[in-house]
Amino acid sequence: METPPKMTFTVRARRVDAHGSTAQCKSAELVLDTDLAGRSDAFNPAELLLAALAACMLKGIERVTPILHFSLRGVEVRIHGVRQDVPPRMESIDYEILVDTDEDARRLELLHENVKKYGTVFNTVAPGTRLQGVLRRAT
Template identity: 60%
Template sequence: MEYRVTARRIDGHGSVVMAKEAEVVLDTDPAGRRDAMNPVELLLSALAACMLKGIERMIPMLKMQIDGAEVSLMAVRQDAPPKLVSISYEIVVDSPETEQRLNLLHRNVLKYGTISNTLSLAVPIEGVLRRSGASLS
C-alpha cells in the first residue's frame, strides 16, 4: 500500500497539503498562526486519527459496543537538537464494555496502528484508555 500527499507554499504565512480530495492549510509561518496546524500538531493529528481508525477497525472484530471515542495527545519537544522526546495520550471511550474488554481494545489499537508503530520507534508513546466519566488513577 502506498500513500501520497502534495504540499505547496501559499505565501510566507502558510502552505496547503492535499491528499485525495482533501486539503489542509498548514502553519508554516515562523511566527505561527492560530488558524492552521503546525507540523507537530499534524503529526499528533495523524496519531489521533490512527487510534480512532484502529478503534473503528476493532469494534466489529471484537464485537464491541463503543458509543463514542475521543483522543487527546501531548508532545514534549526539546530545542537542541529539535526533536520530540515524548508523546502522551488519553483515549476516552463511551462504552458499556468490561474493563477487560476495554484493555483488549487498547492493546489492539496500539498493536495494529501504522502510525503508532512507526512513531514508537522514534519517540516513547505512553497513555491510557479509560471509560468516559471514569476517574484517572
C-alpha cells in the same frame, strides 16, 4: 502464496506565501501553519504529527470494534507532545483515549492492545519517542 500489494499514500504540499502552505490528498486540502511567527488557524508540523497519531488511534478503533464485537457510543483522543530543541524532535507523547462504553475493564484493555499493536502511525512514532498513554471509560 502471493504477497498482497502494499498500501501506498501520496500527499502534495506547496508554499502559498510566507504565512502558510497547503497540503492535498485525494480530494481533501489542509491549510498548514508554516509561518515562522505561527498562526492560530492551522496545524503546525508537530500538531499535524499528533493529529495523525490521534487519527490512527481512532481509525484503529473503527477497524477492530466490529471484529471484537465491541460496543461503544463514542471515542475521544487527547494527546500532549513535548518538543526537544536540540536536536529538534518530539521527546515524549502522552495520550488518553476516552471510550463511551458499557464494556468491562478487560475488554477496554483488549481494545487498547489492538490500538497499540495495529496502528501504522503509532508503530512508526513509538520506536523514536517516549509514547505512553491509557485507554479508559469516559465518565
